[in-house]
Amino acid sequence: MPITEILFWALSAAAIIAALLVIFSKNPVHSVLWLIVVFFAISGHYVLLNAQFLAIVNMIVYAGAIMVLFLFVIMLMNMNADQEPNKSKWMKIAGVLSGGSLMLLLVASLKNSQAIAGGGDAGIGLIQQLGKTLFSEYVVPFEISSVLFLSAMVGAVILGKKEKNLTEADSTN
């Protein structure tokens, strides 16, 4: 068995086991940490597909930034088992229904898809290729998505400011 295949199976097993542990961990902090393991395994898959840039960006953005924010929130919420509110039966049924339909959708869309053989062109995932494609072929969607991020940023700043104004207004009243 070639080494890439061994790596593929090892990474897949790691990703699936860690993903299951995300769901089955009782402690939310453990869940977040297992999710980071999942991201690492997926980064490994990207490397196998010759997409090094994607692999490292996946690590920086998801494992390094977004998951840290998740951890922040969960650690500061002080979750105790006895504080957990009782969820009603309808909530559970709705959860099962929506989760099941998502899985149905995924299975239906993946059922007929074809596997990408090998890693494709060796240079295809390199940063040079990616930059050229992104700034020539896909420049309009790229710029539009950057505007989207900007608007999200502006929104966050406004949310932060508004509270301050309100408290000022309260204090003057």
Place this chain on the structure above:
Amino acid sequence: MIDVWFGLEKLLLIGAIISFSLVVAMYTTFAERKIAGFMQDRRGPNRAGPFGLLQPLADGLKLFFKEEIIPLTSNKSLFVVGPALAMLTAMLTSAVIPWGNQIEIAGRTVSLQVADVNIGILYVFGVVSLGVYGIMIGGWSSNNKFSLLAAVRGASQIISYELAMGLSLISLLLMTGSLSLKTIVEQQMQGGWGGLLGWNILYQPFAFLIFLICVFAECNRTPFDLPEAENELNFGYHQEYSSMKLGLYLFSEYVNMFISSAVVSTLFFGGYDIPFVNEVELANSIGVNMVALLGFLTFFAKIAFFLFVFIWVRWTIPRFRYDQLMDLGWKKLIPLALANLLITAVVILALNK
């Protein structure tokens, strides 16, 4: 399929680099105390061995033999994982640093770099962004308010300064056009005066300054050592730790310093380039291996200088207040880095036309 010699070579190299970084980190603790002693007009450690040279060994032995306490209400598995992660992320970056040019052993050319990946700098950023977890997990799993506060402080500090760090490097990358650390070093070696005029510090002094400040913040060193602010937080995120687990936390800071000094020297000071010497001509007269050794020694001298700067600053400058820290990171360094980036881009465009 897999070259056995290749694997063995890399294993040996990894072992050598790790043990070397640990020994250097050990003696950095000694240097720190000696220099602090000098600055404060006292002697520093001088009891163990000649000039106190065995002091780091004594410290290490003391930590190993101390009683190990895991707090009753802590999250036990994570409490153990925390220091291990801190050490692991500190060591990981060393994989992409070119420690010297290649050497020749029995007809084989051996590169003194574990992995010459073409996204070397991004790899460094990836590992740096993971450095948060050691602090956060350790602080949270201790189940202590002060530890948690310190951990949150440390994490937000590292995230904030990562941005300015990345932006300051983009202007450098615009010039080099490559993300591979080896290529960046080789480009700097092409400059005049045996490479000295090619060093990036001459072209990107601002980027260097911003990068250096951010490195201080990422390593939690004074003036940015707020996660360990003992007057506000007792001892910081590792308050509940004892024995070698505490040792790993304290030690990982020094390993971090060593590796960051190596990154700074690689990016801005020519890496293993020997100033005033043309390496290719020298290799013809004294052989490739000797040049590699000299190059490594030069590299180490540059690293040692930055380690000294780290210590120097620590014993000179007082600590920032927390709001000052955030203010500096978000409102000063990021706009400065952006302006530097813009100017660099304009100049490069103008010169190409």
